[in-house]
Amino acid sequence: MLSREVVDHVALLARLELSEEEKERYASQLADILEYAERLQELDTEDVIPTAHVLPLQNVFRHDTVGQHLPSEETLANAPDREDNCFKVPRII
Amino acid sequence: MEICELTAHKLHNLLTSKEIRAEEVCLAVFKRINQVEDKVKAYLSLVREEALEKARAVDRKIDRGEAISPLAGIPVALKDNLCTKGLKTTCASKILYNFVPPYNATVVDKLRQEDAVITGKTNMDEFAMGSSTENSAFQKTCNPWSLDCVPGGSSGGSAAAVAAGEAICALGSDTGGSIRQPAAFCGVVGMKPTYGTVSRYGLVAFASSLDQIGPFARDVTDCALMLNAISGHDSMDSTSVPTELPDYRNALVEDIDGFRIGVPAEYFAAGLDDRVRRVIEEAITVLEQRGARVEETTLPHTEYALSTYYIIAPAEASSNLARYDGVRYGYRVEEAEDVVDMFSRTRSRGFGAEVKRRVMLGTYALSAGYYDAYYLKALKVRTLIRRDFERAFEKFDFLISPTTPSTAFRFGEKVDDPLTMYLSDVFTLAVNLAGLPGVSIPAGFVDGMPVGLQLIGKPFSESTLLRAAYTFEQSTAHHLKRPPLTGEVK
Amino acid sequence: MTRYEPVIGLEVHVELQTASKIFCHSSTAFGGDPNNHVCPVCLGLPGTLPVLNRNVVEAAIMVGLSLNCSVARFCKFDRKHYFYPDLPKNYQISQYDLPIAYDGYLDVEDEDGQPVRIGITRVHMEEDAGKLLHQGTIATTPYSLVDYNRTGVPLLEIVSEPDMRSPQEARAYLDKLKTIIQYTGVSDCRMEEGSLRCDANVSVRVRGSDTFGTKTEIKNMNSFRALQKAVQYEIERQIECLETGERIVQETRTWDETRGVTLSMRSKEEAHDYRYFPEPDLVPIVISPLWIEEITQQLPELPDARCCRYMDAYKLPAYDAGVLTSSKELGNYFEECVSLYPQPKTVSNWLMGELLRLLNDTNSEIGEARVRPAQLAGMLALIDKGTISGKLAKEVFEEMFRTGKDAQAVVKEKGLEQISDEASINAVIEQVIADHPGPVSDYRAGKERALGFMVGQVMKLTRGKANPGLVNRLLKDRLG
């Protein structure tokens, strides 16, 4: 089991408001998965270079040119709440 | 065989010889959808009118005597994580229940340029996280071979649609087996190309370093045609390869004489259903009869692939899914006190259980103090897994294995136990970790349920895989069987 | 202050002046309607991917080189995670463990004019966030509005070592950094407009100690003066804490300009855990020695080198050379003047005296000055020709500065042309002699000082336009 503090901390970092029941369930399920993942520690990876990308690509650039912007109506079409041409959100603090 | 059960290349011949019209093909597919969609539930949305309009445009081209492309007038379904301009793209998630993208994914534009007829958007596990399509927020898709079984996942809707004649071909995405596993469960061909072959621009990201779009088709020829249409460099995707890719139709040759095929022992170990094993052994015999030399080999780090995958994929997912916060699009809770409250409650109610589980897992793996032990360690083991394949490919042209340890399972069988569910991807996910191409083709049946044979190749060796798959297919008749669309409906 | 020693480090963000954003083709142009310079990529719509703007990399290398940094052979981007409504993906694409440039320095002078070298830890590339609009302040507004136009504008973050020991030094560092970056041409560095932003890390320790005290991070300083004042305030606050035995809390504080104090920023936000990991959507950047060489070739002359050149080639005093090279435009202005009027010290005097004073009075910048170098050179030539006196020239120059007219035109319009015609001057001299018999006899009696008075009277009657040298000679002749 993961401790309640850890579950609470991770849920806050991930911006998830979990119910008591969810916290309990995830605490044990995550612990199972992490325990299973523990087997990775058996491997000596001291001198192994990590693979972040499978392809050996490098230096992929675009030219500094201005292209089409989205029309405001399309930009805001999906907004759950808006005012004028802005996205509207509840107060920050 | 009915029109909706034909292949794209057969339909293309009928269209160009004017024996059939594109509108007829489209109507036939929508008629089948009307008949069976209640049972299969493959689609989340349908665009009948647009599809018919497009089909008629293709007919006009043919009438004018213009040449048409191989996919012109062919009804194609799209997984609902591919962005379609003006058409809802939900990823089968409540959090995107009303999201209408203002742009098309590159693959969607490419299919449109080929004059393919888009039928609609297919069901999937929410954000492609799952192996049964049971994690869809909206509906459960049934396996056309037995309606009380899952179609596999996460691209279950696309696989079921092609199997049931509700589309001729389809697109899916594959992060750990999400094309190949449902293709195997539904008895169709499904391919995950080499990472970088198909542009990811417009594919709603699950795990960016593993995701790749690929085709579902009824046979290997159609698979090659679809791959031709969607592959190629895209300046909108920095991880898209800039090299010229071949015409995959040239690979459709019935000849594997002298090919060296490796059979990784680890993929035939405990956990593999004996009946599935026998089907695969028969398939190996067929390949040998066609002149291939089949030998056992080893991928020693296979047992670590699942752990590696279940660190890397959730970590990337936790990052990719951070943007769903109720500010710019999608679902938002009512009456939020402040922004933090709005974010947390929107995400809690908008995401389903599996997504939340993986976001929690990924956030944990990346958080301070755990990064080195989990994420960095997993990236290093990923290197070891890649090296296993590199070593095997020094000796073999490609590898074969069962696509899945068993045939399609029943609804509810694995939902409560995430680890067991994850194990159904055990033969497919190492291929994503190594960025390799993999294809699943129909290899036979167990109790009337399809079994998939997986071919795994070197990077950018899709032509070799297609050639071997084509040779196998032409030597067998599994791909000609169509599902009964029966079974106990839940 | 004497018992304690402040320790200051600065984190500076500079907006690059590329045409398009760092990862998409949207324009970086400032202003306009909200959310009109966005596209699916910078809005972070599902499925979109970043592609790196080459010019951003080149600008970063250029700045790295100009700050004496090592340029990385290999670097990459990482994702930095935090939830905030102005951040469309809720992560910022930045650079974590492998910045594009590192280990540099720049040289400034401390309060006593002694040279001090400030270390530069790193320079890295990242994307800017959007803008939040509030009614009133962020704390009192009932809701906020989000404008994503600025999202994805390229930024360089430049982090210094904690090498500064006074607010003046911090200011000098920021001044110098701004000047250097302006010289490279990659940013206009306008702090008031937000294209240059600065946060300060401040701590104090007992002088002679080799460990650092607890530091605070100061934000929201919107001008160079504000930086100096805020750091000064924070140092005094921390010293007072130490003196009264209060504990200094490691925290972020905001500078309140109107009250002149730093305030603790208490927020709901948990301790930061940015969960950095390599950005899978972007590929690594490999910078070859050849590429660095190409950019080195393009690197303009930097202020220190230019300053030396002014002292050497123009024989200017160090002070003049320092002032003239403190802005790229001022240096260019100077050089253009000198090319037309090759008397560097005279030009320098006019720029440092009159031009800078007028710019300061009108709160404007050299680029906005209506009087152009050729016009200043033209005016200096008129002085040499005797058309105007040096004294009147200041009046002429002010008018030129105000109107942008040529010296010749101003002189003509205002009738300021110098009178060098002997007959006209003699006529005035006759009148002065008639009006002031006393001084005339004084002078003749040997009182030299009386001549000065007479010259003054002639100048007064000609409203300063008479050629003073000529008046002097003619008066002596007449009275002699």
Ligand SMILES: [Zn+2]
């Ligand atoms: Zn943009």
